[in-house]
Amino acid sequence: MHEAGIDQKKPFVLVCTNVPYDAGYERLTRIFPNMRTWLIETVRALLSEGDLQVVVRCHPGEAAHYGGRETSHENLAQAGFLPGGRLVVIPGYQSTNTYGLMERCKFGVVFSSTTGLELTMLGKPTLAGSDVYYGKRGFTVDVDSREEYMLELRRLCAQTDGETLSKSQAEDAALFHFLLHFMWQWPYPYDKGSDIVRRPLANLLAGSEMETYNPTIDALALSRAQFEARIAEFLSVARCQHLPKLDNAGGGI
Numbered sequence: 439m440h441e442a443g444i445d446q447k448k449p450f451v452l453v454c455t456n457v458p459y460d461a462g463y464e465r466l467t468r469i470f471p472n473m474r475t476w477l478i479e480t481v482r483a484l485l486s487e488g489d490l491q492v493v494v495r496c497h498p499g500e501a502a503h504y505g506g507r508e509t510s511h512e513n514l515a516q517a518g519f520l521p522g523g524r525l526v527v528i529p530g531y532q533s534t535n536t537y538g539l540m541e542r543c544k545f546g547v548v549f550s551s552t553t554g555l556e557l558t559m560l561g562k563p564t565l566a567g568s569d570v571y572y573g574k575r576g577f578t579v580d581v582d583s584r585e586e587y588m589l590e591l592r593r594l595c596a597q598t599d600g601e602t603l604s605k606s607q608a609e610d611a612a613l614f615h616f617l618l619h620f621m622w623q624w625p626y627p628y629d630k631g632s633d634i635v636r637r638p639l640a641n642l643l644a645g646s647e648m649e650t651y652n653p654t655i656d657a658l659a660l661s662r663a664q665f666e667a668r669i670a671e672f673l674s675v676a677r678c679q680h681l682p683k684l685d686n687a688g689g690g691i
Contacts, residue, residue, distance in 0.1 A: 442493075442534050443526045450491035450526070451484055451595070452543035453477070454536070454553040457499040458508040469567055469584055473549045476567040477510055478517045480547055483588055485524060487595040493526045495539055497551070500530030545594045545601070554578065555618075558611035561602045565590050572614055577607040621673050624654040 444450060458473055470476035484492045496510040511529040521527045528534050540556060545563040548554035550570045557564040558577045565579040567587060574580045581587045627642055628634055642648055657672050
């Protein structure tokens with residue numbers, strides 16, 4: 439953390455961005471119109487409150503430019519927020535252990551990043567600037583407007599007793615994380631539009647790999663009543679083909 443410019447003797451708030459072009463804008467932006475606005479207004483508010491260090495960890499995926507050229511550190515610079523004083527900006531291309539930052543921060547602020555869920559698993563209060571999929575489940579700081587967002591941001595900055603989540607809240611977050619990554623993310627052949635060009639539907643249906651996706655297609659094609667009747671079957675370890683399989687001896691993968 440010292441190499442990143444963080445004063446390890448002083449507490450800090452961790453702000454984690456998404457890759458700008460992949461921030462999940464659709465249906466998530468009731469509080470802020472986009473991630474750039476969220477980031478600039480959040481940093482401005484944090485610098486005006488108390489004396490916490492403000493550490494912005496830009497998503498490492500920004501350096502890869504998977505179809506986009508916008509970067510969070512440049513957006514901040516264009517808005518007049520340059521590193522220095524209480525502000526530490528870690529660009530996406532800089533090699534820094536984000537999880538180490540998460541363990542040491544006072545609280546976290548995200549737009550829609552999964553780091554928000556991981557922060558709550560560590561017991562860190564976490565405020566989101568959008569309608570994230572893991573929000574309003576009992577372990578995040580939830581708001582419905584920009585006014586509420588700013589009030590919660592100020593409240594978190596003013597905490598002097600090192601507020602943490604309860605053990606049960608952190609465990610609920612960990613359970614949600616497990617369900618999300620190991621139970622609900624069934625295999626699906628297409629993630630982005632370019633996948634369809636690479637693997638046309640006709641080729642997929644005629645190929646042997648279609649067998650992997652049949653359970654997912656089955657679940658998607660059911661009515662709500664049918665799905666609820668079969669949810670235990672679909673979420674069983676035997677049915678989730680993407681889960682690690684034990685060998686016959688019951689040992690490792």
